[in-house]
Amino acid sequence: MIIWLNGAFGAGKTTAAQELLHLLPGSTLYDPDQVGAELGKMLPKERLAQVDDVQDLPAWRRLVVDTAVALLAEIPGPLIAPMTLLVQEHRDEIFGGLAARRIPVRHFLLRPGETFLRARIDQRAAVEGDAVRTWCLGHLPQYDAALGWLGADAHTVDTSRLTPRQTAELLAEAVQRGEGACPIVQSPPPRAETLAAGVLLFDDRDRVLLVDPTYKPGWEFPGGVVEPGEAPARAALREVAEELGLSLGREPALLVVDWEPPSPTHFGGLRLLFDGGRLAPERTRELLLPGEELRDWCFATAEEAERLLSPNRVARLRWALRARAQGRALNLEAGVPVGA
Known part of the structure; x- marks a missing residue:
């Protein structure tokens, strides 16, 4: 199983994921950002210049699925993936690919109020620099536009006044209740024409x-x-x-x-x-x-x-x-x- 923590950049997905590791026995942190970073090292700069974000690369979306499959062949799971995913077609491709390989997905949206979100972005920028603030704030319009389908697809957790530990505890309880399930029906990938x-x-x-x-x-x-x-x-x-x-x-x-x-x-x-x-x-x-x-x-x-x-x-x-x-x-x- 994959527990996919979605939300705006700066919403606290990674810190909540790290706390969630202690509450779900056998769980492992799976960061698709690392897949993108390694892919970026291998692709020529001309190809990277053709996209605005590594998520726009079909290779990244395929590798996210394939890497999850490889990890779950080695460890019991679940995998906890803190990853902002705002393009619905990208969600369809990744979650559909996982479903085709019989890997269930639990999709959660961490959604602090805008005031709390901006405050967290400022806190992060104080440590990591102003480039982080620019990146996070620059993607807020895309996040706002995606909330329509995200709210319908994922189980929403209001994290406005929650610490990462409290968020993780709510997520662990939601997982046990079966919240966030994405019941995609998909046939196994073909092995021939x-x-x-x-x-x-x-x-x-x-x-x-x-x-x-x-x-x-x-x-x-x-x-x-x-x-x-x-x-x-x-x-x-x-x-x-x-x-x-x-x-x-x-x-x-x-x-x-x-x-x-x-x-x-x-x-x-x-x-x-x-x-x-x-x-x-x-x-x-x-x-x-x-x-x-x-x-x-x-x-x-x-x-x-x-x-x-x-x-x-x-x-x-x-x-x-x-x-x-x-x-x-x-x-x-x-x-x-x-x-x-």
Whole structure:
């Protein structure tokens, strides 16, 4: 298990984590900041200059998960991770990766009142220098903007008048009660190429339905991995029923087959998109999202979808819409029609 202590820079996460170590037998401090520091030593300065923060590096997010897995193979746990995490997509990627490896996460938000927070930042700056004050205060707007989703995702502990020890005692009690659990449902990471089936569903304005997973960044088409021995079209029907609570009633027509090449971080495989047809307004009111898998859904125009989807899915959507207009399926490789 990982106990993730979130909050503003300067909120006292590390001091509370150090006290919590004494209250949870077998626990170990796990600081993802150290992962970022070592990564920063190895990456060329040109790459580091392309991001504002080490958390923006996909490599950091993968290494945070992989390092946690490696640590828990050596020690019983839990791991206590005092780490500010303010980008929801980063939360999804890290917590989803941990869930895929069957590592439960307890997510806590340490939230002192603003007056207390600023006072703690000043105290820290008196010891560590003014650069710390500038860093902490400079990130307060991002923290304030993130409080909407953080408050809904994490168990909040008001630490305004608490010492680090008192905070740790409250956290230990909350852990024992099961607070802060993130019940993400995620399949184990693939060990080979996969076959996945997605479904395009449209409203009466021909906007496409997209869903927002809790376990990975970005938006997606409804769908998922085809099980061994399962027909892809039937898998598409099953996934729509499981994810959205909708029964399409008939097997959807194929729009595109896209071979996704392997990469250093993915095995790749075949990606199929099917035409689920148009949903009447009354049917959209029937949509039921499984909270452990999907956070939200929306209908998006092609232009809006380009801002929400990853580049490979954008290419797949463009060709799927063309195939739908032409009434024929297209065979793609890496998002490009074969023979084009």
